Amino acid sequence: MDYEKGGTQKQYYGEDEVITRDCPSCSAKETIEICKERGAVGVVRCRKCSLIYTNPIVKDPEKNYWGDEQKYYEETRLIVEGKAGCHRDPNYIADLKLIEKLKPEGNFLDIGTSMGFFLRHTRGKKWNVFGVEPSPVLSKMACKHFGLNVKNAYLENAGFEDNFFDVVTMTDVFEHIPEPKKMLSGIRKILKKDGILFIKVPNGKYNLLKFWIAKNTGGLKNNDIFDSYEHLTHYTQKTLMKMLADCGFTLSKALIGKPIQLPVWHKYVGHFYVYPSPWMLDMKNHALRNLFYYISKGEFALRSGNIGNLAPNIIVIAKRNDNH
Ligand SMILES: [Zn+2]
Numbered sequence: 001m002d003y004e005k006g007g008t009q010k011q012y013y014g015e016d017e018v019i020t021r022d023c024p025s026c027s028a029k030e031t032i033e034i035c036k037e038r039g040a041v042g043v044v045r046c047r048k049c050s051l052i053y054t055n056p057i058v059k060d061p062e063k064n065y066w067g068d069e070q071k072y073y074e075e076t077r078l079i080v081e082g083k084a085g086c087h088r089d090p091n092y093i094a095d096l097k098l099i100e101k102l103k104p105e106g107n108f109l110d111i112g113t114s115m116g117f118f119l120r121h122t123r124g125k126k127w128n129v130f131g132v133e134p135s136p137v138l139s140k141m142a143c144k145h146f147g148l149n150v151k152n153a154y155l156e157n158a159g160f161e162d163n164f165f166d167v168v169t170m171t172d173v174f175e176h177i178p179e180p181k182k183m184l185s186g187i188r189k190i191l192k193k194d195g196i197l198f199i200k201v202p203n204g205k206y207n208l209l210k211f212w213i214a215k216n217t218g219g220l221k222n223n224d225i226f227d228s229y230e231h232l233t234h235y236t237q238k239t240l241m242k243m244l245a246d247c248g249f250t251l252s253k254a255l256i257g258k259p260i261q262l263p264v265w266h267k268y269v270g271h272f273y274v275y276p277s278p279w280m281l282d283m284k285n286h287a288l289r290n291l292f293y294y295i296s297k298g299e300f301a302l303r304s305g306n307i308g309n310l311a312p313n314i315i316v317i318a319k320r321n322d323n324h
């Protein structure tokens with residue numbers, strides 16, 4: 001059964017629906033192709049700086065989330081009505097706990113708020129919370145259903161004051177940004193001198209490993225391993241840190257977050273937000289993801305802070321480098 005999403009993403013993109021671009025980190029043009037996904041969308045590695053990025057990309061990929069309000073509502077109804085949790089809640093709660101330890105109060109901005117599933121967990125905390133979300137439908141839903149203060153804008157048009165935020169977050173968002181350096185420069189302006197930037201992205205090395213396994217076991221077919229119709233850069237710890245340093249940030253912490261336990265149920269019933277999967281169906285995936293996660297944590301400790309192939313994601317906490 002096809003999983004009916006609220007967005008406007010497609011299963012197949014033709015040559016006329018994609019555009020090519022230079023490396024978003026070093027502007028070089030020379031690449032090595034890794035794979036093609038959903039027709040004409042490609043994943044490549046930059047020959048100069050090793051960044052793995054999507055090229056060509058879907059035109060206006062953020063408009064995948066412009067979508068239809070009623071469909072989004074149907075997809076997420078139980079969560080919106082407070083009758084069910086979201087499968088990402090354990091991740092969101094862990095992320096906020098970490099941020100709260102470092103900055104328990106002050107002005108907090110979440111970029112790419114979507115419908116507000118992450119930000120809804122800040123209710124009852126001490127922060128003064130803001131969101132910014134380019135999708136008209138999703139930003140409206142975040143305000144309407146969760147009472148959040150979410151601006152419908154791109155960050156550069158949001159009109160936030162310079163040196164205003166104590167915390168800026170991008171959870172599962174930075175990999176969607178077509179011009180990540182421009183985004184980081186914008187954040188640097190609105191972040192206070194001692195403010196923190198929290199970024200969580202999927203680990204590009206993990207996707208490379210999954211890709212390699214699928215290719216060598218004949219399981220590749222139409223797998224969207226890189227989700228490249230919406231994920232535009234596939235960061236490794238090294239390429240993410242390089243980009244942050246280039247844009248005037250210093251790293252205070254890098255770590256591995258818990259895996260997202262995406263349910264399998266949507267394959268059978270069409271929606272995963274509305275119906276939680278029966279435990280038995282998800283057990284194998286959950287166990288494997290947890291196994292990889294714990295091995296990656298061990299490896300991280302042994303290799304003194306190097307995030308390897310088995311880590312599902314990369315979390316970095318960075319600060320402004322005022323000597324930049
Ligand atoms: Zn490059």
